[in-house]
Amino acid sequence: MRISYLSIQIIFLIGLQITSFVVLWAMAPITQSATDTFALYLSMDLVAFVILSYIYRSLRMSREPSEAWMAMGYLTLVILLVSNLALS
Amino acid sequence: MAGDGAGDSQGHDTDESRREFLKIAAAASALLAIGGIASVMKAVIFPSIPANGPSSFPRVKVASVASLSTGVPVEFSYPLDNEPNYIIKLGTKAEGGVGPDGDIVAFSDFCQHLGCSWGYVAPGSSSKVNPSYVAPEPVGYCPCHGSIFDLTKSARVLGGPSPRPLPQVQLEVDGSGDIYAVGMGPPSIFGHNTGSTNVADDLQGGTLVTTTSETS
Amino acid sequence: MTDQAEEGGGVAETVAGWVDSRLGLSHPLLRPVPEYALNPFYWLGALAVVAFVIQGVTGMIMMLYYIPSPTQAYSSTQYIFQSVSNGRFLETVHLYTAYAMIILAFMHMMRGYFVSVQKKPREVMWVVGMLMGFITLGFGFTGYLLPWTVVSYSATHVGVGMVNALPQPVSNLLNFLIVGSGGDAGELLRFFDLHVVILPAVLLILLAVKMYMLEAHGVAEPTSGAGPEARGRTLPIFPDVTVYVLELSLLFGAGMLLISALFPLNLPAEYSAITAGQATPQPDWYFLWIYQVLKVSVFDVGGGLAAALSVVTLVFAVLVILPFIDRGKTRAISRRPVYVTLGLIFVGELVTLSYWGNVTPGETIPTEQAALVIGGTALLIALGSMLVYRLLYSRAKGHLQTVSAARLPRSEMRSGLAFTILVAVGAIAIGTLLNSIVSVALGGFSTASVGSLVASTAALSLDVLGSVYLIYRLDLRTGGIRRRVKALEVGWRGS
Numbered sequence: 001m002r003i004s005y006l007s008i009q010i011i012f013l014i015g016l017q018i019t020s021f022v023v024l025w026a027m028a029p030i031t032q033s034a035t036d037t038f039a040l041y042l043s044m045d046l047v048a049f050v051i052l053s054y055i056y057r058s059l060r061m062s063r064e065p066s067e068a069w070m071a072m073g074y075l076t077l078v079i080l081l082v083s084n085l086a087l088s
Numbered sequence: 089m090a091g092d093g094a095g096d097s098q099g100h101d102t103d104e105s106r107r108e109f110l111k112i113a114a115a116a117s118a119l120l121a122i123g124g125i126a127s128v129m130k131a132v133i134f135p136s137i138p139a140n141g142p143s144s145f146p147r148v149k150v151a152s153v154a155s156l157s158t159g160v161p162v163e164f165s166y167p168l169d170n171e172p173n174y175i176i177k178l179g180t181k182a183e184g185g186v187g188p189d190g191d192i193v194a195f196s197d198f199c200q201h202l203g204c205s206w207g208y209v210a211p212g213s214s215s216k217v218n219p220s221y222v223a224p225e226p227v228g229y230c231p232c233h234g235s236i237f238d239l240t241k242s243a244r245v246l247g248g249p250s251p252r253p254l255p256q257v258q259l260e261v262d263g264s265g266d267i268y269a270v271g272m273g274p275p276s277i278f279g280h281n282t283g284s285t286n287v288a289d290d291l292q293g294g295t296l297v298t299t300t301s302e303t304s
Numbered sequence: 305m306t307d308q309a310e311e312g313g314g315v316a317e318t319v320a321g322w323v324d325s326r327l328g329l330s331h332p333l334l335r336p337v338p339e340y341a342l343n344p345f346y347w348l349g350a351l352a353v354v355a356f357v358i359q360g361v362t363g364m365i366m367m368l369y370y371i372p373s374p375t376q377a378y379s380s381t382q383y384i385f386q387s388v389s390n391g392r393f394l395e396t397v398h399l400y401t402a403y404a405m406i407i408l409a410f411m412h413m414m415r416g417y418f419v420s421v422q423k424k425p426r427e428v429m430w431v432v433g434m435l436m437g438f439i440t441l442g443f444g445f446t447g448y449l450l451p452w453t454v455v456s457y458s459a460t461h462v463g464v465g466m467v468n469a470l471p472q473p474v475s476n477l478l479n480f481l482i483v484g485s486g487g488d489a490g491e492l493l494r495f496f497d498l499h500v501v502i503l504p505a506v507l508l509i510l511l512a513v514k515m516y517m518l519e520a521h522g523v524a525e526p527t528s529g530a531g532p533e534a535r536g537r538t539l540p541i542f543p544d545v546t547v548y549v550l551e552l553s554l555l556f557g558a559g560m561l562l563i564s565a566l567f568p569l570n571l572p573a574e575y576s577a578i579t580a581g582q583a584t585p586q587p588d589w590y591f592l593w594i595y596q597v598l599k600v601s602v603f604d605v606g607g608g609l610a611a612a613l614s615v616v617t618l619v620f621a622v623l624v625i626l627p628f629i630d631r632g633k634t635r636a637i638s639r640r641p642v643y644v645t646l647g648l649i650f651v652g653e654l655v656t657l658s659y660w661g662n663v664t665p666g667e668t669i670p671t672e673q674a675a676l677v678i679g680g681t682a683l684l685i686a687l688g689s690m691l692v693y694r695l696l697y698s699r700a701k702g703h704l705q706t707v708s709a710a711r712l713p714r715s716e717m718r719s720g721l722a723f724t725i726l727v728a729v730g731a732i733a734i735g736t737l738l739n740s741i742v743s744v745a746l747g748g749f750s751t752a753s754v755g756s757l758v759a760s761t762a763a764l765s766l767d768v769l770g771s772v773y774l775i776y777r778l779d780l781r782t783g784g785i786r787r788r789v790k791a792l793e794v795g796w797r798g799s
Binding site: 045052 | 106109110113114116117118120121123124125127128130131
């Protein structure tokens with residue numbers, strides 16, 4: 001089966017979510033910076049879900065997920081990652 | 089991409105498995121998102137390590153048996169520099185008392201009502217601010233609103249508006265007659281999460297006392 | 305293909321099928337939503353509810369530690385900040401989400417206003433919504449006192465003092481609700497009970513009523529009207545609309561997490577009679593505009609507070625009964641210039657007054673200054689709005705053939721700029737003129753006051769002449785003045 005570009009994105013997003021999930025449950029958010037990291041990983045988890053559900057919803061309506069919205073979703077993830085590095 | 093149907097000649101098969109894959113992916117994503125949110129509950133409800141700050145009471149010398157005279161309170165700070173206490177040799181055996189006669193006790197100087205500083209009243213005498221009250225036992229009498237604490241019974245409230253007894257300092261005497269403060273009993277000292285039964289609150293909000301802090 | 309689907313169904317299908325058949329998820333409880341409603345603007349109210357839920361969750365956790373008594377309120381709040389695991393983060397999220405809830409409710413209201421959802425048959429929904437808005441403000445007001453800090457105590461007492469200036473029956477009722485038997489302890493307990501039980505209960509009841517009406521009327525159509533085809537294209541609540549709302553909500557949640565991580569809160573000092581004397585009372589930002597109106601010096605006289613409050617109450621009252629004032633049938637933004645302009649002025653004034661209130665804590669505002677700022681903002685917005693309407697209308701009527709709304713030719717932009725400058729100068733000139741009139745009236749004729757009177761009159765006259773000339777010049781390029789005036793008239797009458 002041809003692996004489509006979209007499938008790669010989906011696998012990447014699920015991977016990101018799994019990483020966040022593991023980190024969130026393993027972490028003990030004691031200090032302020034640990035809490036910040038916790039919050040940002042949770043945000044990444046949620047945003048990844050949002051992007052994925054957008055893909056799911058668009059395909060259900062037989063419509064391509066628009067590139068503009070996908071780009072904004074990934075940009076948000078990048079912002080979260082950068083904030084993570086900036087705050088820790 | 090949605091319309092082209094991956095692998096047209098294989099048609100329905102791959103389209104179905106794609107749909108299946110997408111459904112599983114969406115469901116997994118939802119579960120991971122919910123799981124992520126659930127971890128917040130864990131973080132808040134089950135704190136794994138107690139809060140920032142010292143977690144144990146220091147052991148500090150506050151007086152010696154020989155230096156104390158009956159009925160003369162001596163002030164010292166414990167466990168933090170802003171938590172004054174009185175150590176008194178009562179002359180009668182008392183709950184929690186140390187020393188050869190079991191009558192040396194120490195309590196927080198802050199009344200549990202509104203934080204005023206109470207004064208020691210020997211049995212049979214009265215406080216200067218209220219001559220009509222004659223103490224039956226060694227008591228602490230708070231001049232602000234008249235709370236009375238029985239110092240022989242762990243500062244139990246005998247009268248007045250204080251809702252709780254005074255926090256008692258846990259004392260130990262070593263072989264050479266030195267008296268050490270080693271802990272605090274509940275309730276928490278006034279002003280440090282007042283009214284709490286968690287003595288760890290006495291350790292928040294100030295600097296730990298590390299050496300002898302005897303004052304006259 | 306069908307047996308392929310059933311065969312290739314697999315695990316996901318069976319599990320989903322089981323869950324669905326037990327929970328009844330795909331059973332049509334709520335009516336399907338038309339496709340055009342998958343737009344964030346249609347869900348601002350839903351996001352406000354999501355914010356409320358977040359408030360509930362964070363609030364319930366904090367409620368386990370908070371003690372509503374004047375001697376322990378601050379120390380228990382401090383305990384949350386210092387000793388509860390992630391307590392500071394909880395408090396931060398709670399505060400920022402409170403602000404978000406107020407902002408979202410406001411955006412929800414303004415969006416509804418601009419696309420006229422409050423017309424028949426949704427008038428009652430609007431009124432219920434306004435009540436929910438007042439309750440949301442009430443949440444902010446009651447919650448603000450609970451930490452018992454210097455800031456919160458002073459700010460709340462400005463508000464409580466205002467209650468006594470209201471007419472008797474209202475002030476008695478409000479006094480009963482908020483102050484109770486008197487004294488700090490009674491008041492704090494009432495505020496706490498209101499914040500945690502009474503207001504949430506009332507809000508939920510009103511929400512249920514509004515949801516019921518929403519279910520009856522459906523989502524409001526776009527103002528340009530939706531043909532039967534667009535109305536027909538609907539999506540089921542589960543899973544499509546649910547997933548969409550989840551997307552919006554989780555994005556919102558992620559945003560709040562990010563903001564709370566970036567800007568953690570610090571607890572101000574505890575309230576005590578001494579420290580309160582040193583702090584300037586300043587209400588939380590969403591009340592600043594009301595406070596600013598109260599600070600204008602014309603209200604400094606006896607009975608002035610009641611007068612100021614009447615002004616504010618009038619504003620709120622107009623908002624509440626709006627669907628019964630504006631009974632026209634048109635909903636399109638392009639055909640309601642007056643109401644849209646009024647709406648824009650309202651938003652502009654709120655922003656201006658709030659910002660101004662922020663930079664002038666505790667100061668009394670001279671009346672002329674207030675008139676200048678309030679009037680000037682209104683004037684600027686009105687003129688700007690009229691200009692845009694004129695351009696849009698001209699475009700629609702074909703008078704400006706070469707102009708598209710997005711690409712004004714440079715000449716139009718230059719004249720637009722010139723026009724704006726003239727308007728700004730005019731506003732300042734009006735203000736200075738008013739000022740000088742007042743100073744002449746109060747202080748008599750002196751060189752300074754007469755001088756400023758003459759100067760501002762001259763400036764205003766020049767400005768008016770310049771504006772008239774500019775309009776005339778623009779008109780030369782596109783058509784007769786009479787035609788322009790007529791076009792404006794038709795536009796106005798069409799609202």
